[in-house]
Amino acid sequence: MKEDFLHHIWQFKKFDFSNLETAQAEKLTILNSGQYLQKAGPDFFNSQIIIGNQKWAGNVEIHLKSSDWYVHHHENDTNYENVILHVVWEHDTEVFRKDNSEIPVLELKKYVSKKTLENYMDLTSSKTWIFCEREISNVNDFVFKNWQEKLFFERLERKSFPIQKILKETENDWEATLFCAIAKSFGLNTNGEIFMRIAQSVPFSIIRKESFEVENLEALFFGRTGLLDFESEDLYFKDLKFRYNYAFTKYQLQKVYIDPIQFFKHRPDNFPTIRLSQLANLYHSRLNLFSSVIHAESLPEYYKIFKIEVSDYWKMHYQFDKISPKKRKSLTTSFVDLLLINTIIPLKFAYEKSQGKDISEELIDLLESIQSEKNVIIEKFSNFGIQSKNAYESQSLLQLKNEYCNHKRCMECAVGLELMKS
Known part of the structure; x- marks a missing residue:
């Protein structure tokens, strides 16, 4: 007990x-x-x-x-x-x-009463995955839908905390905050923290100035990661290195010491070289990115904003010096979906909240138009009769599992309280 x-x-x-x-x-x-x-x-x-x-x-x-x-x-x-x-x-x-x-x-x-105690003991007795796995699909639909909405906004609030931290570090510069947050997403789980440190190491004013030439942005990104810290006969490599050294001196940048970029266990299309080139092209072709993501309302609008591919050199390379068959290497729909779920929507939520605006319904509508995430947790819920039809529902289920089920917070959960009445 x-x-x-x-x-x-x-x-x-x-x-x-x-x-x-x-x-x-x-x-x-x-x-x-x-x-x-x-x-x-x-x-x-x-x-x-x-x-x-x-x-x-x-x-x-x-x-x-x-x-x-x-x-x-x-x-x-x-x-x-x-x-x-x-x-x-x-x-x-x-x-x-x-x-x-x-x-x-x-x-x-x-x-x-004995019955109340039995209900509690039955609810919290050991199961294969979560305590209520046998009964959760029988919970009143109205109760469950309301609980899903609360779970979703709890998760959204939690995801907005890192945004607030970056915002404070950038002295309330929302555009710089977006740049750091997007950079982290482009780095995926393996290189996310490294990419964010790279973004934080270059004042966003420099990104604005150099965004008119994508090669200058690539030079900054590759140079800050240490991917230019060796010698090569590759002409594009030499050009980027020259541009980076010039920018380093011009802007009096400080050296950064970060962990080595990881290529291991990534599919080639997720190599950090490819993601950095896509990030550079995003900021080269979308000069008012922050304004665009804040004012976009529908999923097709977001897909249009993030319709980005790599520079010409990277269409035939995954690494310097190694030619590969030509491929466009655009941002995939699934990647943009994750970018929206984990970065854009939390940032938009935090920004509009700072402006005193409530866009709850808009965000729910947007997430309901995105496909459900596919992972072990969502699959497990499906096995117990809880289907996730879209990203709004999958985000709610992730919050339920990670913040309630994993910590045995049944008496703080609408599902647990409803089952206690049974």
């Missing part, structure tokens, strides 16, 4: 509260169970109760055992001086305030 079950029982009065007595054999009446704020300090604030003939207003603390009060050292914490009731599953010791007055205790196990 976990304390969150007791929080649920107390908050929603899922016990027989008609004839309560404290462990000290005094009549107890609950007028208001209090506010469950989930912050530091007591579990429930501003509760109101009557013990005997005395009315009390204050806070309620909940533990599995009375002795947990001392295990958690609440006796030395001033935040707990205003606790008027200690609610526990099992009363195993008396608890006293600093002035040696005893804190009244309510032992819940005397008042919780």
Whole structure:
């Protein structure tokens, strides 16, 4: 049993509260169970109760055992001086305030029905993947849809935190923030952090100035990654190296020390050389990229914005000096979808929120037009009867699994609470 079950029982009065007595054999009446704020300090604030003939207003603390009060050292914490009731599953010791007055205790196990306890035990018993895997597909559709929306925006808020961090580092320059965020996405999981450090190492004002020649941008990107730190007879390599050295001196750039770029385990079309060339071409051909992504509303508009391919040299190369059959190497639809899900939509959400605008419906509509992600988690949910038809639903399911199921937060989950009623 976990304390969150007791929080649920107390908050929603899922016990027989008609004839309560404290462990000290005094009549107890609950007028208001209090506010469950989930912050530091007591579990429930501003509760109101009557013990005997005395009315009390204050806070309620909940533990599995009375002795947990001392295990958690609440006796030395001033935040707990205003606790008027200690609610526990099992009363195993008396608890006293600093002035040696005893804190009244309510032992819940005397008042919780066998059926409620069985529901909880069944919900939280070990399964093959998640606790509710046998019942989740039976949850009321209205409840599940509302929960999906909350999960989606929780995930969106979490994804916007790194955006806010970059924004602060760029002194509230949204265009520079977009550049860093997009660079990270182009680097994929393997090189994402490296690509972002590269982007952060070049002031965005320089990117603006040099965007009129794609070779200058490629020179900056390749030079900052260290991919030009050797000698080659390749003419394009020599040209980029010359351009980079010139820009390095002209703009008085500082040297950067980053981990080596990784080619290993990537398909050739995902090689960092290809992604850097695509990134350079994006900023060469879309001079007002930030404005474009903020004002775009439909999926076709975004696909048009990110209709980008590599420079001529990289159509016949994956690495310097090694010629390969000619290929255009454009950004694929699946890549743009992931870019929208993980970067553009969180940034657009954060930007519009900073402007005091609510674009929730627009973002849901956009994600509903994007195909569902395909991964192990989405496949597992499908096996248990929960289908994901689009990216809005797959993002919600990822949030559910990663933030609730993985941490056994059943009593904070609408699915778990609904099943507890069954």
